[in-house]
Amino acid sequence: MSDKSKIQPFSAPKGVPDYVPPQSNEFAAVRNTFLHQAQLSGFEHIELPIFEETGLFARGVGESTDVVSKEMYTFEDRGGRSVTLRPEGTAGVMRAVIEHNLDRGQLPVKLAYAGPFFRYERPQAGRYRQLQQVGVEAIGVDDPALDAEIIALADRCFRSIGLTGFRLELTSLGDNTCRPQYREALQKFLFDLPLDEETRRRAEINPLRVLDDKRPEVQEMTADAPLMLDYLSDSAAEHFEAVKGYLDAMQIPYVVNPRMVRGLDYYTKTCFEFVHDGLGAQSGIGGGGRYDGLMEQLGGQPLSGIGFGLGVDRALLAAEVEKAQVGDGRRVDVYGVPLGDAARDQMVTIINDLRRAGIRADMAYGGRGLKGAMKGADRAGARFALVLGESELAAGEVQVKDLAAHEQHTVGLTGLVDALLQELKA
Numbered sequence: 041m042s043d044k045s046k047i048q049p050f051s052a053p054k055g056v057p058d059y060v061p062p063q064s065n066e067f068a069a070v071r072n073t074f075l076h077q078a079q080l081s082g083f084e085h086i087e088l089p090i091f092e093e094t095g096l097f098a099r100g101v102g103e104s105t106d107v108v109s110k111e112m113y114t115f116e117d118r119g120g121r122s123v124t125l126r127p128e129g130t131a132g133v134m135r136a137v138i139e140h141n142l143d144r145g146q147l148p149v150k151l152a153y154a155g156p157f158f159r160y161e162r163p164q165a166g167r168y169r170q171l172q173q174v175g176v177e178a179i180g181v182d183d184p185a186l187d188a189e190i191i192a193l194a195d196r197c198f199r200s201i202g203l204t205g206f207r208l209e210l211t212s213l214g215d216n217t218c219r220p221q222y223r224e225a226l227q228k229f230l231f232d233l234p235l236d237e238e239t240r241r242r243a244e245i246n247p248l249r250v251l252d253d254k255r256p257e258v259q260e261m262t263a264d265a266p267l268m269l270d271y272l273s274d275s276a277a278e279h280f281e282a283v284k285g286y287l288d289a290m291q292i293p294y295v296v297n298p299r300m301v302r303g304l305d306y307y308t309k310t311c312f313e314f315v316h317d318g319l320g321a322q323s324g325i326g327g328g329g330r331y332d333g334l335m336e337q338l339g340g341q342p343l344s345g346i347g348f349g350l351g352v353d354r355a356l357l358a359a360e361v362e363k364a365q366v367g368d369g370r371r372v373d374v375y376g377v378p379l380g381d382a383a384r385d386q387m388v389t390i391i392n393d394l395r396r397a398g399i400r401a402d403m404a405y406g407g408r409g410l411k412g413a414m415k416g417a418d419r420a421g422a423r424f425a426l427v428l429g430e431s432e433l434a435a436g437e438v439q440v441k442d443l444a445a446h447e448q449h450t451v452g453l454t455g456l457v458d459a460l461l462q463e464l465k466a
């Protein structure tokens with residue numbers, strides 16, 4: 041005889057969150073609210089592969105980034121190709137835009153996506169190896185009004201799930217006319233510092249990354265480093281001023297953070313991050329920016345773009361910290377409580393009719409008694425329980441119990457759908 045108690049159950053992989061009810065309902069509500077907001081701004085949905093050719097990320101995201109150099113899930117498939125689980129969404133969107141010639145039509149191309157991304161990071165609260173984002177990309181127009189629209193959209197996404205305890209940080213990373221001078225000035229500054237070998241190498245490849253070093257001694261040494269904002273070309277400075285002007289006009293608060301370094305290499309000009317104060321070390325709930333050279337670097341036209349990725353996991357954590365209720369917390373609005381076999385048979389049809397009318401409905405199965413079935417109604421968060429016993433069945437009626445008001449009344453079965461539609465609207 042096999043001893044089942046010896047079989048060890050499996051766990052989810054390290055650093056990968058499961059979302060199970062009731063939290064999973066809130067997770068879905070966060071993601072759907074973000075996607076809905078993107079739709080309101082005219083973004084169309086794009087659904088892309090979870091894995092891509094490894095070279096796409098190496099070239100698109102940048103070899104000097106932690107994401108590419110340390111965190112990718114890269115493996116050889118059975119055909120000997122190197123593939124990588126996508127660590128972020130922008131490179132894949134660019135690849136698809138180029139491949140399907142989406143940039144040959146009306147510009148900007150506005151695309152929204154949602155799904156899992158994979159980074160082999162050290163897991164901790166709010167930092168996962170499978171993370172979920174909702175992202176948007178607007179490609180093909182270099183207009184500060186579009187930058188402001190994208191930032192305003194991210195701001196609205198967070199506010200529409202009830203968040204208020206976050207701030208928007210903003211900077212400009214300049215363009216290809218002023219970046220080289222700044223890079224040179226920053227390198228000159230960094231090479232004079234007593235940096236360790238690895239950091240010095242980083243300063244050679246991408247000096248901006250050194251400003252992002254979290255070690256206190258490096259932060260101290262780089263406190264007086266030259267800032268990109270002091271080196272902006274006239275046109276980059278004008279662009280940045282215009283973006284800030286639009287944000288002011290839309291009354292979207294921001295702080296300029298001239299030392300912001302994004303974790304991906306493709307950014308130019310406007311860059312932003314949304315930071316939540318209630319989340320500890322992993323406080324970035326979303327970020328993005330403009331990427332002028334990315335499309336060309338991936339073999340496409342020299343078109344610029346701008347976008348963001350919002351962290352759904354972290355936005356959900358932030359909502360929990362702020363005690364913001366995401367979604368209505370109900371599994372259904374109406375719950376059927378049939379008492380006896382004949383009532384059960386009738387209830388199956390009633391509940392189906394309600395669902396056809398667009399009402400969220402469920403019922404007690406398995407011949408449960410009144411008490412057990414009413415508990416089911418409560419657990420489902422239903423507003424109304426429909427109690428159908430023998431006498432109601434005989435009279436062609438049902439008892440509608442309002443579970444919050446603790447009231448009940450009788451409604452004829454023929455007018456039930458309309459009556460409930462009315463009551464649910466109230």
Ligand code: HAM
Pocket residue numbers: 127128129130159161166167168169170171172173175176177303304324325326327328329330346347348349350351352353354
């Ligand atoms: P990112 O800043 O790397 O940007 O990620 C965006 C958001 O994803 C972060 O602000 C954070 O909320 C969430 N996130 C990142 N890593 C983790 C993690 N390990 N665990 C939990 N959440 C995480 C991008 O990915 C860019 N593709 C955004 C973009 C689109 N820029 C232009 N277009």
